[in-house]
Amino acid sequence: MGKDTVISVEHVSKKYCKSLKRSMLYGAMDIGRNILGLSSKSDRLRKDEFWALNDVSFEVRKGETLGIIGPNGSGKTTLLKLLNGIFWPDKGKITIRGRVGALIELGAGFHPLLTGRENIYINAAILGMGKEEVDKQFDEIVKFADIGDFIDTPVKFYSSGMFVRLGFAVAMYSRPDILLVDEVLAVGDVQFQMKCFSRLKEFRERGNTIIIVTHDMGTIQKHTEKVILLERGLLSCIDIPRNALNQYLSLMSGGIRANQVMSKLRWGTENDSERVKTTKPPSNNTQEDLCPRRFNYNIFEFRYGSGYARIIDFQIVNNRGEEVTSVRSSEVILFRVKVKAYKFVEKPILGISVKTKDGIEIYGNNTLYADIDVPPLKEGKQLLVEYRIHFNLQSGDYFLSAGVAEMTPEGISPLDRRYDLVHITVLPSDKSFGLVNLATDIKVYTK
């Protein structure tokens, strides 16, 4: 364990039991063994058991914010519970340096009949605070929770917003070194969420560590430095947010893992970690795929799909017809994409999206939404699509993604999606601030 490592997870596995009756039996057996001082032999599976987490290893350094993403049932919450010591790992070892606070559910442990005041003391005690600590911070907790006169009202009469605010306030003021957050911030209103995040930011700036489980891509992008993607109990990647999110998105929308598709089409056999960094164009197709030759091409693009139709070229052109790598804010650009079919595609759908360099999707559209008829594409034929985009964005770096999919009776099937295919820089044209350039005309009238 390194010097500034605060959490070290080494080959950790956790199993659950599918059958309740068997779970009772196993529970009694495990307890019996533990009391008698025998090893619980937790490293092997019994009937009806499965690994909810399987051989997960990672480290978190002091001051880092780690995101955990993954589809439902991939083991995110189980991982948090293991880190918090609520469950024991069945295999492997977890080492934690410092006091851990958990926001697994806000207001867990609140008793509905008791008042806010009573619940603050009880909840604080459960979270490991001493009496003096609570006395000292009581006023601040109440102020942060913003519950005013309701402090002496039973919490069952609280609105759900007040309830979670109070829960968050108590947990934040328990001053942990490491905070585990499980999807809890989604419950409050926008104002409360902003307050929470600014509080979390302060917390991080003091050199503390945060681990966030969420389905909200924006949260991951804005607040984390490193992301773990879990997939059915396995750690499928640890990477910077943008790359991990791309992989997650492909997992969610494709339904099938990209590497499975790729191996089927014999597009080379890169292993997982390489694949995350870069998806090299297939060697037998280099001549057809002209994208890497373009100046704006992003070698870290992320690509997946069945490959029955492929994006083989693109071009970024400004309104004077020149090929460009940067545009001025609020300029219009033409994004041309060339698609070739390797099989008959009856109902093609073509689409794009624009992301910030943090991976936040700003805009997306496709021929289906725009209600544009795309003719069927015969095998070996090509198609050119031109997107005219008003680039009303502030200066900075942006990524354009392009995709081609097919409408089938079962739904939309991705043929070739190339996330972050194009890197484009927006140059400042006038002074303003924010995410987008709404090009405001300001007029002042004096009476």
Add this chain to the structure above:
Amino acid sequence: MEEMITIYEPDNSLRKGYLSIFGQIFTELKQNRWLTYQLFKRDFLSAYKQSLLGVLWAIILPLVSIAIFIVLNRSGILNIGDIGVPYSIYALLGIAFWQFFSNGLVACSNSLVNAGPMILKINFSKKSLVIAAAAKAIVPFAIQIAMVCILFVGYGRTPSIMGFLIPIFLIPLVLFTLGLGFFTSLLNGVVRDIGNIISILLMFLMFFTPVLYAKPKIGFLVTVTKYNPLYYLVSAPRDLILKGSISEWQGFLIVCLIAVILFFVCLFGFHLTETRVAERI
């Protein structure tokens, strides 16, 4: 501040050896005194908040049982036996000690299950939860003792001066209750039938223990009473208040020893398995 390092791995406790575990258990209990008190407060406040009669229920229920016994005795169905003091004092004292045990045990058995959602979301000492549950039994006990005092005044009698030693003589009863409570709370966490089984067993046990009647002199109940630890735990403090002395010292001391051993063994077992149980809650 000292850096705290926590390690979680399978069979964690076993690696450290048995002796150091005892040290751990007691540091944990000491550190969590305030938590235990807060959990007790939570149970106590919430139990009586949405009720009109509140704590008075602690006195109403025993009075009903005593009334039933008086009726049974008068009609000759049941022979209470020779007790030498007004029956209501004898019975209420018996009930106070008995219920201290039975209420405590029921509360302990259900403590982990009732706190289930909390256990799955926050990591805290589950021992505090069990102890706080047992402590709930103090409230009705205190009220029943107060009622006994009123009865003493009403009958114009005075309890023995030795009655002031009661807190000491309660310790074995407390340890016995907690010891069993640690054990049953674990079992109930895994198999929910335990809660119901305990309620039924306690009902039977009450009738097999001379709580509302005197120690029988004939019949099979004599043997049952002789080997019933609860008889000694209930009758010793009662004798002390009524007579100023304990009639069966030897039996009481043996039961005290059993209670202490039971407590430590169960506390130890609880410590080794409390996290395992969390998975089954």
